[in-house]
Amino acid sequence: MAKINKALFWSLFAAGGTLTAFVFPVLALIVLFAAYGSPADVMGYEQMHGLLSNWLGKLVAFGTVALALWHAAHRMRTALHGLGIRADGVVAAVGYGVALLGTVLSAYYLVQI
């Protein structure tokens, strides 16, 4: 059972790393564009709402946010251990807790769109 969990967590971790590597640079760039309001139509409400109103869009958005959160939580857990922080139980609970909450919230929001 523990071995199955390990394989499952590792594949989710790797999937999260690969997915964020592919799409987070361009998404961060787009958010920067939006922050400067240039070009004018970037991240418009109608456009974003349209992208997230079909099930493919919802699935992609859910997968991206959820996998990124779990990936980051797991990687920060090992990094903090590497930095000498030995409160692994607390670190794991906070990290995975945020990831779980974010996963549930993203599904809840997306269903409403």
Add this chain to the structure above:
Amino acid sequence: MAYVRPVSKTRWYRAKRSYTVHMLQELTSLFVGIFALILLWGIGSIAAGPAAYQAFLDGLTSPLMLLWMWITTIVMFYHAIAWFSVTPKAMPVQRGEEFVPGSIIAGAHYVVWIALSLLVLLLAGVF
């Protein structure tokens, strides 16, 4: 008694440059996680309606948020390049007797990365 090489549990990553680089790469995940939460905030605001979404967009324009997003953007590009450069080592592909050269695996990732980025830019209305 076996010889145990003395390694600091809290400062080992300062011992070698490659260890420091590794630790920095691991710490980019903090920016990944926080950016995922920012995206979640944006998705929630779209669900709440146009006024809430406008408030989200206005929130992006604060100086602190701008600074954070500049750092995040740079870190995300670094994270991507670092991830693609280790992918051939983490997932080697064997063809017959030989392993496919790492440069081909990494190169294929870069091609997909560029194509996907252009698609996302198009979908977001940048051009």
